[in-house]
Amino acid sequence: MSDKKRDERIAIMLALLSQRGELQVRFLPKSLGVSGATVRRDLAVMEEAGLVRRTYGKITATRRCAELPVSLRHSQNTEAKRRIGALVSSLIPSRPLVVALSGGSTVRFVAKSLAARPGLTVVTNGLDTAASLMVRQLVQVVVTGGTARSLSNDLVGKETEKRLRSYHFDYAVVGADGVSPEAGFTRHSKRGADIDRIMLEQADRKMIVADSSKLGRVRQAKIADIGAVHTLVTDSQASAAMIAALRKVGVMTTTVVVPVSGSDRGRGR
Template sequence: MRGTASTERPGHASSGKRSQRMRGILALLSADDGVVSIAEFTDRLGVSAPTVRRDLADLEDLGLLLRTHGGARSNDQRAEIPVRFRDMQFREAKRRIAVKVAEMIPAGPYAIALSGGTTTGAVARELAGRPQLTIVTNSLTTATEIASRPNLQVIMTGGLVRSSSFEAVGVLAENTFGAINVGTAVLGTDGISALGGATTHDEREARTNLAMVSHAQRVIVVTDGSKVGRVTLARMAELGQIHDLVTDSSADPLELERLAAADIAVHVVEHDHP
């Protein structure tokens, strides 16, 4: 089994287990003041020291941490987990969220905007069979996945591509969103709360997404329950700009009540318990 792990190439998390381990390493660095020893990694993650060293080497090659003598340290304690390692997380809950969102999108000729993220990517896959649908997105992964569908019209923004999320951000992306009007914007988020609205880790991403929601008749925020009640660096949408929140049943019920009290329609799907 360990021989299989040793053949994995840097930057290619080829299994759900390895992807989960990579997320665990980055989460430990974020939680423990940015410095963690090999011994602590092995104890907290339940894997061998050689496995941890291989993972640390791969993550360093990706620029996500710096190895030290006997461990590793974060090179940016505020950095979010890259999208390639988030894809396996809460997969079934995200699929159920996507099914619910698809039910909320009108049939017939219609235009929607999708931000980046794994949950919005699930929404794109759920909508991929719809006829007469126009999808505007700044997500390279989403555009690549659905652009070959002849029934869809896919519009990709320009902009600077963020390496952690594969989203185009900045003035070019903002101008694209600012030049069009869509019926619904589906917004992924790193946090949503009654205190901070919808937020993300990167201020450029926040400005780009704000341009998207400002030109939509309806804004639906999609997120797994772990991000409900969380506030991150930059606001993408005020509470008054959000019409619907679709999340799962692991979300904090008190925070959902506070969001509902702010006139946001809250839709909850069942969480996929381990």
């Protein structure tokens, strides 16, 4: 069984837990369409990641939100994220620039596409983002410092905020967990949203990347109002009505084409 399918099941269980508070383990195989042995393996992964607690045939969430650790998000919607990353890279001119990149699995693909750009300075609070940029040793990478947030492998806190405010960025590229014409751009984590907001505020050009599974969703922490961002890049699995609504309120929304057979409708940022 692939990691992709496992992560889909974990996301479903976390979503159910956020609604119901607890789940009976004996009902999970039928609900998920897999064997009891597969469910036990999934639950072991979730326990190791600190997502759930098992007691007397039940599981309960250890956190109040349904946010997946970034290690489990990397296998979700990978083709959409790869194409989003390539397109965003093409929208950033090939000349010396200072760019802010957030953490998150979608922004990681932006970083991979930018890694071959000499003359580029990238400031990031994302540890995975920084690692992806450093592979080719061409981009000057500045890591903000701060307190590590284990769910997302990014840095947050006052030190991070202070460092970001010392820069002026030509471009900022930030991921989002939720995109709504009414609620704006949102994240699971308030501390993460605060950092993303500062990145956008310090930039001339503000870009959000979010695969289509995030559109229409609203999370607990506001990054920015919908009109505060210049460009949203998503994928072709987004509904035409949602794209039209976003464009109507002034967001330049660009979609990358992702074949249906290659789509992976996950929840990871």
